[in-house]
Amino acid sequence: MSSPLESPEYLEALKxxxxxxQDYEKNALSEVQEMEDIFSQAQxxxxxxxxxxxxxxxxxxxxGQGITFGYPLITFVGNHLCRYLENKTVLSESxxxxxxxxxxxxxxxxxxKIKSEESPLAEEIIEQVKKFDIDLQx
Numbered sequence: 001m002s003s004p005l006e007s008p009e010y011l012e013a014l015k016x017x018x019x020x021x022q023d024y025e026k027n028a029l030s031e032v033q034e035m036e037d038i039f040s041q042a043q044x045x046x047x048x049x050x051x052x053x054x055x056x057x058x059x060x061x062x063x064g065q066g067i068t069f070g071y072p073l074i075t076f077v078g079n080h081l082c083r084y085l086e087n088k089t090v091l092s093e094s095x096x097x098x099x100x101x102x103x104x105x106x107x108x109x110x111x112x113k114i115k116s117e118e119s120p121l122a123e124e125i126i127e128q129v130k131k132f133d134i135d136l137q138x
Contacts, residue, residue: 031058062075081102108125
């Protein structure tokens with residue numbers, strides 16, 4: 001009896017994911033630009049719903065896609081951004097700084113193609129996010 005991991009269906013699914021993965025980086029960079037545009041508009045219009053709804057939705061999508069397409073740090077940072085935006089009702093300077101922090105990290109992950117959580121850059125990013133949490137609690 002052959003393994004399910006050798007079935008034609010499984011191998012076809014792997015091929016589809018591989019094909020989508022090749023387009024993921026390009027599409028993700030477009031998504032990051034859309035997130036930047038939403039952030040700029042929220043600042044300009046002083047509209048928190050652009051962050052708590054539109055940017056949240058983009059971060060949530062990235063969170064789900066990151067691990068699937070080989071970017072576990074995108075899942076980690078996307079989740080962290082979603083948690084950061086939850087229940088926010090006031091557009092403050094500190095909120096904007098926090099969102100900027102997350103967007104800069106997401107951009108860096110894609111620019112440097114950080115796919116391993118064990119790389120020195122990945123470890124540095126994880127530590128920065130942990131420090132961000134500690135600083136928030138002060």
